[in-house]
Amino acid sequence: MKNILDPDAVRNFQHLLEKHEKIVLTCHMRPDGDAVGSVLGLWHVLKAIGKDVSVVVPDRVPRSLQFLPGVRQIAVNTQYDPYCARLVNEAGLIIMCDFNTASRQGELAALIQGAQADKVLIDHHRLPEIKCNVMFSFPDMSSTCELVFRLIAACGLYNKVDKAAATCILTGMITDTQNFTVNCNNTEIYEILMRLLEKEVDKKKIVDEALKSTSYNALRLNSFALLERLQIFEKSRCALIVLSKKDLDNFNYQKGDTEGLVNMPLEIRGIVYSIFMREDDDCIKVSTRSKYDFPVCDICSDLFDGGGHLMAAGGEFHGTLQECKDIFIEHIADYDKFLPKKLENLEIN
Ligand code: 5GP
Ligand code: MN
Numbered sequence: 130m131k132n133i134l135d136p137d138a139v140r141n142f143q144h145l146l147e148k149h150e151k152i153v154l155t156c157h158m159r160p161d162g163d164a165v166g167s168v169l170g171l172w173h174v175l176k177a178i179g180k181d182v183s184v185v186v187p188d189r190v191p192r193s194l195q196f197l198p199g200v201r202q203i204a205v206n207t208q209y210d211p212y213c214a215r216l217v218n219e220a221g222l223i224i225m226c227d228f229n230t231a232s233r234q235g236e237l238a239a240l241i242q243g244a245q246a247d248k249v250l251i252d253h254h255r256l257p258e259i260k261c262n263v264m265f266s267f268p269d270m271s272s273t274c275e276l277v278f279r280l281i282a283a284c285g286l287y288n289k290v291d292k293a294a295a296t297c298i299l300t301g302m303i304t305d306t307q308n309f310t311v312n313c314n315n316t317e318i319y320e321i322l323m324r325l326l327e328k329e330v331d332k333k334k335i336v337d338e339a340l341k342s343t344s345y346n347a348l349r350l351n352s353f354a355l356l357e358r359l360q361i362f363e364k365s366r367c368a369l370i371v372l373s374k375k376d377l378d379n380f381n382y383q384k385g386d387t388e389g390l391v392n393m394p395l396e397i398r399g400i401v402y403s404i405f406m407r408e409d410d411d412c413i414k415v416s417t418r419s420k421y422d423f424p425v426c427d428i429c430s431d432l433f434d435g436g437g438h439l440m441a442a443g444g445e446f447h448g449t450l451q452e453c454k455d456i457f458i459e460h461i462a463d464y465d466k467f468l469p470k471k472l473e474n475l476e477i478n
Contacts, residue, residue: 141263149221157228158187158235162304166297167226167273173294187237191385196338198293206237220246227273229254271312274301295328350380366401368394374408391416399477413446413453421469
């Protein structure tokens, strides 16, 4: 495996680890497998080298990730904010994982950004805008967990990765690559997979828990969304799913129930990108995915105050669901120029 990390940055990171005993690890709100996997993976390794380390996350970890070893030790800011504030304020070092702008931490952002601690960012989103002492930012990487593994290896700590740490790290790689089906052409990720499997990780269990553990209601909601709420824009090769609060209530929606829904329309031959709008309590959550390097991140940053990766991005809209949909439809043709030419004659059916 090539060492692609900047040796100076690795050295600076090692110095920070030597300098500080109290360390806080944190990630973005609505945490996914890569966010929780990266902080918990690091947590296990830093504990193994004797650090006083805590994990503080903005809001609850979804049910599909509750199997991760160490998950019960996580401090959730929406549930125990005085405790989280104490941990953050006492920390000498804060390691931020899997986000590129402070706003991705919601209400936790002010506490983390205002803390006096030294800070490290470990992330794979484009255009990071976070102040820190040391930054590891690799937008081409499959996942933040891949980066965490590389960093642990570069620090000579591979032998401190036990089964629990390996399980967390592999979970992020599996969820961000949809079990090695997207973002997975770099041969080195299979070398990392091999190293993690050598730690006796149960890969099947991770896939079952993190990717295949839907509830009956969630399956029905997703089926309803595909049957009744999916609209195809043929010329733009776009699939749009819109779910209102009422739709969600009808299926007793729980957080995480629509995870993965946005990917499904990409299975239609000829569809290039998929957009999902969900009416949450505080905003319209927009989630997008694409194929053929179509830049859905541009749609999210232009229209929905968001961003992310080239082919997996998201944002938020503050207004009604109808307004959100209208804005997108008004601008949809602007993005036709990014459609791959080779599909021009392929019918969607
Ligand atoms: P998801 O569709 O799974 O919620 O998010 C996919 C990716 O889009 C995330 O990894 C993240 O990079 C990005 N993303 C999602 N929501 C937002 C958002 O509200 N703001 C920004 N800047 N990025 C987001
Ligand atoms: Mn990620």
